[in-house]
Amino acid sequence: MAPIPRHSFNRKIWSPEEDSLLTEYIRSHGEGHWTSLPLNAGLKRRGKSCRLRWFNYLHPNIKRGSFSGDEEELIIRLHRLLGNRWSLIAKRLPGRTDNDVKNYWNTHLCKQLRGKNNTSPSPFKKTRSKNCCWNSTVTEKAGKTNVVDIGESIKKCEPCENKTITETAGCFLHKYSVFCEEKNEEESYHDTVQHNSKQSHDEPVSICSEHEEEPHDYTVQQNLESHEEESHHYSPQQNLQSHEPVSTFSYNDLLQLGINSDMNNNLLYPYSISTFLSSDFCDFWESL
DNA sequence: AAGAATATCAACCGCACGTGC
DNA sequence: CGCACGTGCGGTTGATATTCT
Numbered sequence: 192m193a194p195i196p197r198h199s200f201n202r203k204i205w206s207p208e209e210d211s212l213l214t215e216y217i218r219s220h221g222e223g224h225w226t227s228l229p230l231n232a233g234l235k236r237r238g239k240s241c242r243l244r245w246f247n248y249l250h251p252n253i254k255r256g257s258f259s260g261d262e263e264e265l266i267i268r269l270h271r272l273l274g275n276r277w278s279l280i281a282k283r284l285p286g287r288t289d290n291d292v293k294n295y296w297n298t299h300l301c302k303q304l305r306g307k308n309n310t311s312p313s314p315f316k317k318t319r320s321k322n323c324c325w326n327s328t329v330t331e332k333a334g335k336t337n338v339v340d341i342g343e344s345i346k347k348c349e350p351c352e353n354k355t356i357t358e359t360a361g362c363f364l365h366k367y368s369v370f371c372e373e374k375n376e377e378e379s380y381h382d383t384v385q386h387n388s389k390q391s392h393d394e395p396v397s398i399c400s401e402h403e404e405e406p407h408d409y410t411v412q413q414n415l416e417s418h419e420e421e422s423h424h425y426s427p428q429q430n431l432q433s434h435e436p437v438s439t440f441s442y443n444d445l446l447q448l449g450i451n452s453d454m455n456n457n458l459l460y461p462y463s464i465s466t467f468l469s470s471d472f473c474d475f476w477e478s479l
Numbered sequence: 480a481a482g483a484a485t486a487t488c489a490a491c492c493g494c495a496c497g498t499g500c
Numbered sequence: 501c502g503c504a505c506g507t508g509c510g511g512t513t514g515a516t517a518t519t520c521t
Contacts (some may be wrong), residue, residue, distance in 0.1 A: 239506095288493090
């Protein structure tokens, strides 16, 4: 299929006729195949432009109008936790697109927060580089400590509502390694294993029902490098050697914060998105 | 009323990533 | 393994609307 010359594309606002053509085509053929869509639908636009127009404007679930106070508060909170990851933030706001959220942030909230002198630096820089934060490695060391870094396993979760929860948890655990102190372990070994569990982490696991052994204490260690480099490749082993733990929490502390534990997979994660967004959890986060 | 300055937001661009061959 | 292609993302641009002087 010969490419459409660039100069032949409209580069202005979409006309009602174009919107109608695009909507009708997607209704009868479904979403996808954006590259071939313009030719098939009779549009002088690029496929990417069609996709953008559909998802940002024509999609039936798009919510128009100004942002509510609740939405505003949620954006501010999520931006503090996730940084400029607009698509992730938008997924928590039904009917809002990443473009909407980004524009609203840049035109309203950014200034608003700057005015209050209340801005906190974005916790994460752009993370779409090849060596981004989503690595999954479980290191078991000396029979006492499990360093937990979730990531790839989370990224590969089946799409579902809870995915956003675990992705957010992934951000949390990228910033901080969580050590699980096993009190009664005597056998010593030093091994590194790839975390290849096929079990979904979307389902919260009850600590009490799943594990009968003594509750553990958890030590949280900050991953300093992760904020200093654009394309940081996180290595739990490096952190083990180079950083001291910053905080230790009892089993009950974390239970009260709504942080769940899946010891089978060496995971800690907030029980729900509301947990993650709760004041207590935010205070906990900022106290580290 | 008119021009300048500023705000808004739809649209575009380049890059990264996933997938299939 | 490497390439091509499709898709999705975040940053940026620029046309239009609104406010200010």
